[in-house]
Amino acid sequence: MIKGVFFDLDGTLITSMHSHYIGWKTVLLNHKINLKKIEFYLNEGTKLQNLIKQIFYKNNKQIDDFLIEKLIINKNKHFLNNYKIKFYPGVLGLIDYLSNKNIYLSIVTAGTKKRVNKSLPKSFLKKFNNIITGDDYNRGKPFPDPYLKALSLSKLKANECFVYENAPLGIASAKKAKIKTVAVTNTLKKDYFSKSDYVVNSANDFKKIIINY
Numbered sequence: 058m059i060k061g062v063f064f065d066l067d068g069t070l071i072t073s074m075h076s077h078y079i080g081w082k083t084v085l086l087n088h089k090i091n092l093k094k095i096e097f098y099l100n101e102g103t104k105l106q107n108l109i110k111q112i113f114y115k116n117n118k119q120i121d122d123f124l125i126e127k128l129i130i131n132k133n134k135h136f137l138n139n140y141k142i143k144f145y146p147g148v149l150g151l152i153d154y155l156s157n158k159n160i161y162l163s164i165v166t167a168g169t170k171k172r173v174n175k176s177l178p179k180s181f182l183k184k185f186n187n188i189i190t191g192d193d194y195n196r197g198k199p200f201p202d203p204y205l206k207a208l209s210l211s212k213l214k215a216n217e218c219f220v221y222e223n224a225p226l227g228i229a230s231a232k233k234a235k236i237k238t239v240a241v242t243n244t245l246k247k248d249y250f251s252k253s254d255y256v257v258n259s260a261n262d263f264k265k266i267i268i269n270y
Contacts, residue, residue: 058217058270059160059217059218059219059267059270060160060161060213060217060218061160061161061162061163061207061211061213061217061218061219062155062160062161062162062163062218062219062220062221062267063162063163063164063165063204063207063211063218063219063220063221063231063236064162064163064164064165064220064221065102065164065165065166065220065221065222065223065224065227066164066165066166066168066173067101067166067168067223068098068101068223068224068243068244069145069221069222069223069241069243070144070145070148070164071142071143071144071145071148071177072143072144072145072243073136073140073176074098074101074223074243074244076136076139076140077097077132077136078092078094078097078098079135079139080132080133080135080136080139081097081132082097083132083135084128084131084132084135085112085128088113088118090112090113090116090118092112096112098224098244098245099224099225099226099245099249100226101167101223101224101226101227101244102167102197102198102199102222102224102226102227102230103167103197103198103199103226104167104191104194104195104196104197104198105129105167105168105169105191105197106122106125106129107197108167109125109128109129110125129169133169133171133172136172136176137172137175137176140176142176142177142178145241145243145259145260146259146260146261147259147260147261147264148260149181150260150261150264151260151261151263151264152181152184153184154264154267155267156184161186161211161213161218162184162185162186163185163186163187163188163189163207163210163211164182164185164187164188164189165189165203165204165206165207165220166188166189166190166191167190167191167197167198167203168190168191169190169191169192170188170190170192170193173188173190186210186211187207187210187211189203189206189207189210193206194206197230198224198226198227198229198230199225199226199227199229199230199233200230200233201230201231201233201234202230203230204220204230204231204233204234204236205234208234208236215234215235215236216235216237218236218237219236219237219238219239219266219267220234220236220237220238220239221239221241221263222238222239222240222241222253223240223241223242223243223244223245224244224245225245225249225250225252228240228250228252228253229252232252237254237255238252238253238254238255239253239254239255239256239257239263239266240253240255240256240257241256241257241258241259241260241262241263242256242257242258
């Protein structure tokens with residue numbers, strides 16, 4: 058029996074990935090770095106500080122902690138100024154269904170707590186037992202730390218939970234935490250999710266898995 062579901066946020070529950078990409082592309086162009094869309098999508102879920110370091114090192118550029126935090130702040134400003142909240146089809150119905158079944162719910166994201174709280178309606182956030190952000194762990198996806206944190210707070214066993222993700226690094230993180238995974242093809246094709254336990258095309262498809270599990 059499933060007792061808990063841990064959700065990634067961007068590209069999984071909300072249609073925000075393109076806006077995040079444009080935000081990063083904009084701030085990085087100021088440093089003469091041209092971020093490719095597929096590069097960003099494949100590295101989604103990495104702790105933001107590490108993501109920026111990877112991008113700068115790949116482009117043979119130096120970076121320090123001060124600049125990293127400045128880039129995150131500027132990118133989040135760009136995102137908040139340009140993105141209007143929109144949920145993927147079936148998401149709100151899925152969350153309500155799980156909540157009514159008293160299933161433990163968590164959001165597990167690499168985003169900052171401040172950005173998450175500013176961009177999502179409080180009424181939606183209240184549906185979750187816990188909101189775990191990149192501020193709450195040291196090592197991001199694909200390390201298991203984010204989902205181990207979710208497990209610890211839930212006091213549930215790994216085999217009692219599902220992780221719902223849209224990114225390969227998130228799937229890897231959950232698998233390392235020994236949690237069953239459901240990958241949704243909102244932002245990447247199913248070919249990228251060969252290691253996931255399930256691959257679905259929508260939140261409604263995930264709901265069917267839970268009902269029949």
